[in-house]
Amino acid sequence: MVARTSIVVVGGGLAGMSAAIEALRQTSHVAGVTVALLEKEGRTGGNSGKASSGINGVLTRTQKEKGIHDSVEAFVQDTLKSGHGRSNETLVGKLARDSTQAVSWLQDDFKLDLDVLARLGGHSFPRTHRRPDLDGKPQPVGWGIVSTLGRHLGELAALEDARFKLFTGARVIKLLPATHGGVAGVVYETVDADSKIIRQHSIHSDVVVLATGGFGGEGNRPRYLKKYAPHLMGLPATNGAFATGDGLGLAAALGAELVDMDQVQVHPTGFVKSSDPGNPTKFLAAEALRGEGGILLNGVGHRFVNELDTRDHVTDAMNKFCSAPNTRARHSDSVEEIPKEPLTAAFLVLSQAAADNFGQGALGFYEKMGLMSRAGSLEELATALRVDLVVLRKTLEDHDGARDNGTHDEYGKSVFPQRALNPLDKPQMNYYWGIVTPSIHYTMGGIRFDDMTRVLRAADGAPIPGLLAAGEVTGGLHGANRLGGNSLLECVVYGREAGRQAAILATSTSY
Ligand SMILES: Cc1cc2nc3c(=O)[nH]c(=O)nc-3n(C[C@H](O)[C@H](O)[C@H](O)COP(=O)(O)OP(=O)(O)OC[C@H]3O[C@@H](n4cnc5c(N)ncnc54)[C@H](O)[C@@H]3O)c2cc1C
Numbered sequence: 001m002v003a004r005t006s007i008v009v010v011g012g013g014l015a016g017m018s019a020a021i022e023a024l025r026q027t028s029h030v031a032g033v034t035v036a037l038l039e040k041e042g043r044t045g046g047n048s049g050k051a052s053s054g055i056n057g058v059l060t061r062t063q064k065e066k067g068i069h070d071s072v073e074a075f076v077q078d079t080l081k082s083g084h085g086r087s088n089e090t091l092v093g094k095l096a097r098d099s100t101q102a103v104s105w106l107q108d109d110f111k112l113d114l115d116v117l118a119r120l121g122g123h124s125f126p127r128t129h130r131r132p133d134l135d136g137k138p139q140p141v142g143w144g145i146v147s148t149l150g151r152h153l154g155e156l157a158a159l160e161d162a163r164f165k166l167f168t169g170a171r172v173i174k175l176l177p178a179t180h181g182g183v184a185g186v187v188y189e190t191v192d193a194d195s196k197i198i199r200q201h202s203i204h205s206d207v208v209v210l211a212t213g214g215f216g217g218e219g220n221r222p223r224y225l226k227k228y229a230p231h232l233m234g235l236p237a238t239n240g241a242f243a244t245g246d247g248l249g250l251a252a253a254l255g256a257e258l259v260d261m262d263q264v265q266v267h268p269t270g271f272v273k274s275s276d277p278g279n280p281t282k283f284l285a286a287e288a289l290r291g292e293g294g295i296l297l298n299g300v301g302h303r304f305v306n307e308l309d310t311r312d313h314v315t316d317a318m319n320k321f322c323s324a325p326n327t328r329a330r331h332s333d334s335v336e337e338i339p340k341e342p343l344t345a346a347f348l349v350l351s352q353a354a355a356d357n358f359g360q361g362a363l364g365f366y367e368k369m370g371l372m373s374r375a376g377s378l379e380e381l382a383t384a385l386r387v388d389l390v391v392l393r394k395t396l397e398d399h400d401g402a403r404d405n406g407t408h409d410e411y412g413k414s415v416f417p418q419r420a421l422n423p424l425d426k427p428q429m430n431y432y433w434g435i436v437t438p439s440i441h442y443t444m445g446g447i448r449f450d451d452m453t454r455v456l457r458a459a460d461g462a463p464i465p466g467l468l469a470a471g472e473v474t475g476g477l478h479g480a481n482r483l484g485g486n487s488l489l490e491c492v493v494y495g496r497e498a499g500r501q502a503a504i505l506a507t508s509t510s511y
């Protein structure tokens with residue numbers, strides 16, 4: 001058991017892994033600097049491993065290859081606009097400036113094929129990078145990234161004179177205070193698998209990096225949600241059950257400030273599984289489904305929103321136009337049945353062209369999971385959705401008409417990635433559809449930190465010595481609404497920054 005290490009990273013998602021890897025790289029020439037990563041689950045990955053839409057970056061190799069003339073400034077403006085004036089401009093500026101490097105770090109250092117670009121809601125250019133299908137099989141982007149970085153860390157831990165140790169099943173329950181008001185290490189507990197005895201351990205360290213993620217997975221034990229956003233209690237969520245905001249309490253106990261805690265992102269499209277509509281955990285319908293041309297319909301077959309608007313706007317529109325009782329998507333077979341399904345639900349529909357762009361592999365995965373179905377014709381689609389065929393055809397034709405006119409439609413949509421209606425002379429083409437409902441997805445608020453990832457004290461705004469934070473556990477970067485693709489990016493940009501800062505602190509104290 002290590003009782004002492006230079007740097008402790010808490011949380012094994014993308015932010016924690018990026019911090020650990022960068023800290024190790026920066027200190028490779030310094031004898032005696034060691035890093036430990038503590039993860040409470042049996043495996044690393046966190047919510048990062050669930051990400052399906054991708055990671056943002058401007059001026060990347062991929063953008064250049066595709067001739068997209070994006071800029072740091074445009075990215076900053078999109079992010080600030082999405083945050084409704086609540087985001088810290090310094091933090092946003094660094095996110096955008098470092099995005100080129102962040103994507104190339106993954107592409108070049110880890111050979112990740114992030115070569116597919118989508119334009120997600122609220123973005124003025126295609127800048128969200130994900131992986132292509134491989135031999136017809138989907139390569140989910142979040143899982144691809146965390147498993148590759150996890151393999152790398154595993155190799156480092158296996159080295160004979162390893163400077164790195166990974167502990168899984170290790171839940172950090174307390175930060176050890178230092179005499180000078182900073183942090184001196186962590187207390188964590190493990191559970192013996194056979195005897196179920198809980199054991200406590202301490203590690204003393206110079207630096208602690210908090211990377212424990214958000215609190216969107218509190219489920220039926222809402223603590224932060226109950227305190228800060230009670231109006232959202234009862235909504236389903238896309239998060240893993242480990243996302244309970246542990247780092248917030250750990251940091252607050254040392255005097256850290258928490259900001260924007262009431263800012264919780266509700267993603268408009270959590271899949272409602274027809275066979276299990278009441279399940280509080282929803283599988284996310286990737287934003288790229290809309291980014292590649294998927295459209296949203298209410299229960300009578302009308303569109304009601306610009307599908308590429310920001311998440312908060314799409315969710316608001318769904319609550320307004322797709323709620324019980326009149327326009328609810330009818331996904332219960334019996335009208336007498338007591339509806340256990342969510343009160344707000346819409347149909348997500350893709351033409352064959354949109355489906356091809358999204359990737360048949362990933363789409364096939366949703367079909368296998370019972371989350372999406374296919375219809376062989378417009379008639380079949382109308383029957384499946386139980387909407388009027390004439391209404392449905394007109395909806396799709398209107399969408400495509402606006403696309404052909406090259407202007408914007410009545411919902412303000414001006415970018416139409418694909419046609420909604422399959423060509424009538426191609427009878428072998430399908431429609432793909434699913435039911436979606438607003439679901440708690442991401443917590444914008446969290447620990448107040450600065451662009452050097454230092455955790456700031458509530459009392460005076462000063463950094464707490466030795467305490468750093470990165471990823472979803474932090475607040476202030478996304479303001480009131482996070483743009484799709486900005487979270488994986490924040491994990492890499494601020495995770496690596498935390499690793500650099502940790503290396504500096506650990507190196508200076510070891511002399
Ligand atoms: C379904 C889904 C899809 C998403 N898609 C995208 C996308 O396409 N693009 C994008 O940018 N963002 C996406 N996001 C958001 C993004 O994935 C997350 O916000 C981000 O990855 C969070 O990373 P993190 O490292 O901060 O936290 P996580 O990846 O959640 O990792 C935190 C880790 O800390 C561990 N932990 C927590 N408490 C403790 C403790 N006390 N002791 C030890 N360990 C602890 C957890 O078990 C977890 O493994 C998506 C989120 C979800 C849920």
Ligand SMILES: *[C@@H]1O[C@H](CO)[C@@H](O)[C@H](O)[C@H]1NC(C)=O
Pocket residue numbers: 088089090091449450451452
């Ligand atoms: C934004 O963050 C920077 C440091 O990262 C800090 O100096 C500044 O005060 C913050 N601005 C606001 C408005 O909080």
